[in-house]
Amino acid sequence: MSERLQAATVRWAYRFLLGRDPESDAVLDAWCGSGRVEGLMDGILTSPELAALALAGFPERGSWIEGPVTEEAVGVVLTLRDGAAPGPAAVAELRQRAPSLRVLRRVLLTHPAIDARLPRHEGLRRRALPLPGGEMTLAGDSRDPEFLAAPGLAPRWAALLRAAWPEGGEGRVMVEDGAGIGVATLGLAAGAPAHARLIAHEAELRRAALLAENLGANGLAHAASRAVPLGDLPELMAREGLARLDLLRLGGPGAARRAVEMAPWLRERGTLVLVSFDLAELVADPAGPRARLAACREAFPHLVGFDAAHDPQPLPDEDGLEAALRRVLLRPDRRDEFLLCPDLDWLARYDLG
Incomplete structure (x- = not known):
């Protein structure tokens, strides 16, 4: 050349x-x-x-x-x-x-x-995934960043649901997009062991196969994987026969924008929303990271970030947004996830231990 x-x-x-x-x-x-x-x-x-x-x-x-x-x-x-x-x-x-x-x-x-110059996967490996409420097993490729970074945010989301739904999530319905191999999915299942439905979407076929394996291997009879993107949420609800939606996790590209677009529908149902926030993606977004995060705060009653120890930090003002953005910037992968929620009653019960 x-x-x-x-x-x-x-x-x-x-x-x-x-x-x-x-x-x-x-x-x-x-x-x-x-x-x-x-x-x-x-x-x-x-x-x-x-x-x-x-x-x-x-x-x-x-x-x-x-x-x-x-x-x-x-x-x-x-x-x-x-x-x-x-x-x-x-x-x-x-x-x-x-x-x-x-x-x-x-x-x-x-x-x-x-x-020919791209790295290859080494094959399936398994590891223990310690979570609040118990331990699960995670299958994945030993060189896959998602597998290596586990448990990632899974303990955070398990602790959140144990605090938000202390009854165990009886009858609750959860939907996830961009589920990857299922690390966060297992956290959601551990936090709400009595949930009625958990439907996790992952469009990339290799990941979707591992997602299905991880749900099955941990005996999650009420959880299912879908090897397609989430698509239109009301259409999904009708297709899956869902009468309620208690939690939505948006883990794919454009998550912050999509959360704001769906905000009226989600607020009406009191849905907890977990939103992926990727600085590398949002720097290229015409709106920019700060505007996207501010739009989420304006669209929902409460916006909550988490510090390096996964302790929740409500973000009611501009100083909170600045601190949250700095925390994302300091993370090695420049990514984090935020919670959009109807109330903060669960804060006093949150316990990562």
Whole structure:
């Protein structure tokens, strides 16, 4: 490869391979000032961030993926793939075959020269998952970041539900989107052992298979997995025959935006809402992280964050939002989850121990 780097090449390389924009204009300028395509590809393909994303199935991060397929984007894919700027005919041919940026991204990621450099899963492993109220078993790949990071936020959500529903969640209905391999799902089940239904959605098939295995292996007879995205919530309720919804966990891309869009419907039912908050995704969002978090606070009676020890921290004002954003920034993965709830009566009963 000898193609000199342009800003568009760097930007689209970050998007297609890492799922996000470059951290800053300084990073962009540094690549353009001294780099070439082969150096950019080597730098990204050998990074720990790329390895984690590959093992997680290259999840979507940021709103850029919903944009149009432009000649510029197609040209960059061919440049990254082949190492040289493509001709007009090649750009036109690929643009016709790629109706969306998702398809275009897959064209790049599945190219043999790139696929051969991606890390591979080592195979199924099992580990104990200690949770408030008991221990569960988690199956996953030993190199999968989600498996390695377990129990993650699962103890937090188990403690929350034990406090919110001290009767054990008798008759409660829970729905989850972006469930992954089921780490948080097992936390929800442990926190509400008497729940009536728990329906966990995970669209990525490898994760969905592990999710189903983890629900079955722990004897969760009232929990089920669905290998599809959540989709429209009222339609899901009708399809699944649900008359109530006591908890909704939004763990996929765009969770904060979706929570606000559904807020009137959720408030009417008194639903607890757990919302994923990914700084890498939200930095690329036109609204930005602070505005998205503020919109959640305005749309629901209460917004609650959690500190490093998983203790709940209500966020009633601007100072609370600032502190919460700093806590997310300090987390190694720059991700956290917030609670949107109708009341704070459960706070006095919350006990992570």
